[in-house]
Amino acid sequence: MKRWALFLPFAIFVLLGFLLWRALYLDPKDVPSALVDKAFPEFNLPTLVDKKPRNVSDIKGQVHLVNVWGTWCISCRVEHPFLVKLAQNGVRIVGVNYKDDNDAALKWLDDLGNPYVFSVDDEDGILSMDLGVTGAPETFIVDAKGIIRHKHQGPITAGNWEPLEKIWLKLNAQAGTLDKTGE
């Protein structure tokens, strides 16, 4: 047997060790979304506050964050102040109130502030199912054409906003050029 062949088991060991070491730092909950780069699903739902029916055309034309939330969801309370701050800085956020009690949801918006352009009342979770939501909070970045460009699972915080902001800025820049050519 050739001499180098003796090092083969060692090489395999190193390779396996590297793979397993890498896997230690991967998040198994970080499942790729099936909806990225697909059109935002059709919906027809009343808003939470004024009960006005809204559909998918209401989120087209501008870049939106679509945030799935519920008063029963503890992480939503964690991210809420940051969403309020984002809204104050001009980020358009649309809420999907996921299987929630309307009174509790309205009280939540009164008490903690309302960062949403509007929140639709997804009482039966139909829109959330079409969005492939597995739990709140989840946030989608939807471009001006109504295509989902990114999905974020879990609360948005000051700590993890930066990469999302990049996507948001990029999409806004693209939408800006779209507006110019459209004129």
Added chain:
Amino acid sequence: MLRPLLFAISIFLTFQVQAIVNGHEYPFNDGTDAENYTRAQLFRELAEELRCPKCQNQNLSDSNAMIASDLRRELYKQVKAGKEGQDIIDFMVNRYGEFVLYNPKIKGITLVLWFGPVALFLLALLVFVFVVRSRRKQSKQNIKNDELDEQELQRVQQLLHKTEQEGK
């Protein structure tokens, strides 16, 4: 004679058109008996085969997560309405991705998953054959080396001769 038999069969059938999954009863009674039976069967199969998207390793029938019970209800609704198994699987994959399939389709990114073990086994077999062959070759060579060539024979005879003479 016939009556109790029919009675037993009807009881058997009523049990069959109701799938019990995760402690909940899911009755199927919209179609004919045969349809109900296959639907209940399909429901049970899909609840086993579809994975709860929120959980790491539980299927829809095992999980108590909210999303799992929602999806069980959706699954029940669709099966009851007579939808095909493949359509329901597509519905789930379109929303939750390939992750929900315990039996993923064979395509680009799942090739490693499907054929990786076979490839590794073949590789191991190849290494095994290689090692066995080279060992065999080596031992054959050793046996060959055991035979003395002419020079060695002469030397052995010399040595033997020498000791013989010294012994005298």
